[in-house]
Amino acid sequence: MVPNFNDPTYLNDFVQLLAALGRRYDGDERLSVFEFSGYGDFSENHIAYLRDSLNAAGPAPRDSVAALGYYSQFRDQNITKASIQRLVEANVSAFPRTQLVTSAANPEIIRELLADDVTKKLAAPVGIRSDCLGVYTPMPAWADGSAAHYVQTNDPVVAALRKRLSTALVITEWCQLPSGTTRQAYYEKGLRDIMRYHVSMTSSINFPDDNATSPMDPKLYVLWAQANATAGYRYSVEAKPGSQGLSKDGKVATISVVWTNYGSAAATEKWVPGYRLVDFTGQTVRTLPATVDLKSLVPEAPGDRTAQQPIPASASEAVRVELAGLPAGHYTLRASVDWQQHKPNGSHVVNYPPMQLARDGRDDSGFYPVATLDIPRDVQTATNGA
Missing domain, CATH: 2.60.40 (Immunoglobulin-like)
Incomplete structure (x- = not known):
């Protein structure tokens, strides 16, 4: 079952769920971080699985502004700007005392959550939760590289995101090793991205040697250990x-x-x-x-x-x-x-x-x-x- 993320009933119900969670947990000091929730595959602010596996892609780039209210370059978005604003307001209202983080996959969600008026309502600026350390950079494709529309148009949201990556909480998780990538290249990229994007926290699972039955190659272990030791403050x-x-x-x-x-x-x-x-x-x-x-x-x-x-x-x-x-x-x-x-x-x-x-x-x-x-x-x- 895949919800219609723009359906009023879905949005109303999810807003109520967030409000209930906030009433119960926002003041609880055992909860340090809450991730922006309510949209996308795995609640990661994209629909790449729907696009790639279920033949249910979002609007084409040329149609995206009219359909969604913002530009979507990779057909991996189907939530409208109005729906995003409802979810942003709901998450912010539910957890004003708790550090929020968000996936950076959706440019409009990033624009909304990084806005000054949102920051003023929160205990801390919204941080970034990035998937697939060692494979993808924390800077998402829509904001990185000369082929990215938001880079070509000098959209301020790109600079805002880059600045936020250097000043706010950045949480990552290791990713499964892609076919054709060596473990050496994987761990080297993970370490480089930790330093380049000021990663605060890595994960303890999902890296290629996580479930190994034999000792890790010593050279790879040094890279992996250095990545984990470097992440965060020292x-x-x-x-x-x-x-x-x-x-x-x-x-x-x-x-x-x-x-x-x-x-x-x-x-x-x-x-x-x-x-x-x-x-x-x-x-x-x-x-x-x-x-x-x-x-x-x-x-x-x-x-x-x-x-x-x-x-x-x-x-x-x-x-x-x-x-x-x-x-x-x-x-x-x-x-x-x-x-x-x-x-x-x-x-x-x-x-x-x-x-x-x-x-x-x-x-x-x-x-x-x-x-x-x-x-x-x-x-x-x-x-x-x-």
């Missing part, structure tokens, strides 16, 4: 060597700290960095805020097609430590990143430990040593007026 923090300074009046110590993201994508949830100044006994004597925006650290894809790591993105900040009231002695500046992605009036509240950084030295509370600070007695005496 933050680290350290002090610039020799950056500690003291103000002329001896009242403030300054330490230059560098945050770096070695992964393919920035964090999209609310992760908040901060610092502690700890004395020689391990007691916290100062709690200091950080100003760095981890979401802004988006690594670049390398230009070299053989490279297996993205180009890290870094940002520096000066951490100021007020010395008044601190006894002379040895101190350590420690950093952590706390998860604060709580939903307003949420249920089943979830709390995560501080972020695992891509470095050694984590203590039991999730903090990492960044720099040491020695306060000599003469500075302490001058600062405290003794």
